[in-house]
Amino acid sequence: QFVSLRQRILSAVQKNATRGDPRSVIRAIDQFCSQKEWAMNVGNEKGCILDSVVSEVNPATVLELGTYCGYSTVRIASLLPPYAKFITLEFNPDFAAVARQVIAWAGLEDKVQLVEGASSDWIPKIKEQFGIKTFDLVFLDHWKEHYLSDTKLMEECGLLRKGSVLLADNVICPGAPDYVEYVRSSPRYKSHYFRSHLEYTKAEENLWYLGIIE
Numbered sequence: 371q372f373v374s375l376r377q378r379i380l381s382a383v384q385k386n387a388t389r390g391d392p393r394s395v396i397r398a399i400d401q402f403c404s405q406k407e408w409a410m411n412v413g414n415e416k417g418c419i420l421d422s423v424v425s426e427v428n429p430a431t432v433l434e435l436g437t438y439c440g441y442s443t444v445r446i447a448s449l450l451p452p453y454a455k456f457i458t459l460e461f462n463p464d465f466a467a468v469a470r471q472v473i474a475w476a477g478l479e480d481k482v483q484l485v486e487g488a489s490s491d492w493i494p495k496i497k498e499q500f501g502i503k504t505f506d507l508v509f510l511d512h513w514k515e516h517y518l519s520d521t522k523l524m525e526e527c528g529l530l531r532k533g534s535v536l537l538a539d540n541v542i543c544p545g546a547p548d549y550v551e552y553v554r555s556s557p558r559y560k561s562h563y564f565r566s567h568l569e570y571t572k573a574e575e576n577l578w579y580l581g582i583i584e
């Protein structure tokens with residue numbers, strides 16, 4: 371019967387990756403998506419940039435918007451210090467179910483809190499529900515038309531401080547023009563972008579790095 375792409379990604383992990391080995395989980399998904407079927411994981415080229423930002427920020431608190439199959443969740447969680455708190459939001463129950471199994475296969479289920487629900491519902495509740503004051507790092511990779519509204523919501527909820535870093539995928543493709551416009555014209559943000567390519571393709575893409583300076 372029909373097997374969804376997310377199920378085929380999970381099967382590729384369970385077949386080709388070693389339990390408890392995050393790098394083998396990442397490699398299995400990248401091999402599947404470059405050799406068999408494209409999927410919207412951040413991919414290895416942008417993933418290496420993500421790794422370097424996570425390592426540099428060395429965050430005690432991380433928020434990811436849009437878990438999808440958990441590829442970037444595994445990349446981030448595998449680099450966090452033991453005391454770190456990492457929350458990832460996913461409102462599609464089917465993707466959340468696959469992501470939970472991918473994260474568990476990597477042996478990282480104790481490092482990540484996958485919350486099933488919409489960013490706009492959960493961002494206002496994070497402080498009291500998870501005892502988090504502000505986020506050191508936020509990775510935006512959910513619906514592109516929600517990057518701006520959710521960034522403003524995080525500001526309003528006092529979840530961002532001087533020094534917080536926001537990293538946004540896909541500012542070129544599919545694109546988040548209102549978001550780029552807002553952060554570029556705001557004195558609160560120092561922004562720059564990392565040139566890269568759309569996952570598993572040769573198309574131009576950027577990861578948009580935002581440092582909050584005030």
Ligand SMILES: CNc1ncnc2c1ncn2[C@@H]1O[C@H](/C=C/CNC(=O)c2cc(-c3ccc(F)cc3)cc(O)c2O)[C@@H](O)[C@H]1O
Nearest residue numbers: 410436438459460461462465488489511512513516543544
């Ligand atoms: C709005 N609030 C939300 N709260 C919680 N989860 C949310 C969410 N919005 C979306 N999600 C979830 O995030 C994920 C959505 C990601 C959207 N990403 C894209 O559209 C995307 C799309 C492309 C893409 C690029 C080129 C192309 F030809 C086709 C697609 C590449 C990417 O890297 C992408 O990230 C899903 O798992 C969805 O259920």
Ligand SMILES: [Mg+2]
Nearest residue numbers: 412511539540
């Ligand atoms: Mg993306």
